[in-house]
Amino acid sequence: MYKGIYEYTNGFEDEEPNEIKTMDVDDHIYNNKRPIMPCKKNGAGDQHSVSCQWWKRYSGAAAGCLGLLCVLLLAGIIGLFLYQRDQLQTSYNTLTKERDQLQTSYNTLTKERDQLQTSYNTLTKERDQLQTSNNTLIKERDQLQTSNKTPTKERDQLQTSYNTLIKERDQLQTSYNTLTKERDQLQTSYNTLIKERDQLQTSNNNLTAERDHLHTSSNNLTDERDQLQTTNNTLIKERDQLQTSYNTLTKERDQLKTSYNTLIKERCPQDWIRSCCSCYYISTNEKTWDLSRKDCQARGANLVIINSREEQALIKAFNKRAWFGLTDKEVEGTWRWVDGTPLTTSYWNKGEPNDFEGEDCALVDNTLKDPVVAWNDVPCNHKNGWICERQLC
Ligand code: MMA
Ligand code: CA
Secondary structure, X not given: OOEEEEOOOOOOOOOOOOOOEEEEHHHHHHOOOOOOOOOOOOOOOOHHHHHHHHHHHHHHHHHHHHXXXXXXXXXXXXXXXXXXXXXXXXHHHHHHHHHHHHHHHOOOHHHHHHHHHHHHHHHHHHHHHHHHHHHHHHHHHHHHHHOOOOOHHHHHHHHHHHHHHHHHHHHHHHHHHHHHHHHXXXXXXXXXXXXXXXXHHHHHHHHHHHHHHHHHHHHHHHHHHHHHHHHHHHHHXXXXXXXXXXXXXXXXXXXXXXXXXXXXHHOOOOOOEEEOOEEEEEOOOOEOHHHHHHHHHHXXXXXXXXXXXXXHHHHHHOOOOEEEEEEOOXXXXXXXXXXXXXXXXXXXXXXXXXXXXXXXXXXEOOOOOOOOOOEEEEOOOOOEEEEEEEEOO
């Protein structure tokens, strides 16, 4: 409902005074009241002129109202366009920010897929919104083109606004296409990264398996090493014990060997006679004094040297006419034992030594009954038995 203020002159002065009134236009148009005469009555015979003036005033008011409506409609459309443009600009800014976020999210593989999907959905919605806006614009343009009542200037302004919006829409479409390309490139990069990630994951799995295998081998080797170490320690202990036993046995062996050698030295050969610290060999045949001495030397001994009365009694008890180790063939009358020592204590028979016809070697005679005295000097080249002596200490 629109209310306007109109100034007019009433044609019937008897019904309504000629004054300024406020009236409802719609009531005026649709209630089919008697039309108010916009023209002044000039005379009694000028009725047709009065009707023509009223119609002109009414048509002008209607045209003014229509124009005002058109202006209001255009203002509304322009406002709607501006509002949608702001929304598109806001969407464009949002898309730019999301593109930056996508670029940032590109570095993070885990979040990148979700963010790309979200951005894609947002772009799709906005593309649909753009498509819807475009369709709306096309419809409005068609409505404007079909409206013949719209003034030319206002239509041109609307056309200009429409063209501006179309350009902005094209720019947004271009931005959308650019963002779509960038999104596709990001998607390609994302797919490449996913493949590389999968390859790395596969390599990582292989390396993990090899690491586990090596870890198992290492554990086995460690166990074997520990077992070997334990065995080695046991063997070292056993070796040390064996070494100790070996050393003990070596000492005992050396002691036994020493004892053996001592016993060997102290033992007299078979068929020899032991007495005190010497072994005595009594010959079974006869040789000269020199050959008898050589025989004793061949047996590791020498002709017996008599150092005590007891030894002389022992030799006498053998009851053997035999050479012993006493001679004066170097210096006649100076008797020496075979070890070079001079004779100090002797057991000569009475009248001996007499060097009868050259007698330089002494023998023990077994013809006298005296238990000790038994020596006589006889020629050295005579053959007699002999007695050897090996001293044990
Ligand atoms: C033998 C001989 C000598 C000894 C005299 C003693 C005749 O020679 O044995 O050596 O001195 O007897 O009468
Ligand atoms: Ca003699």
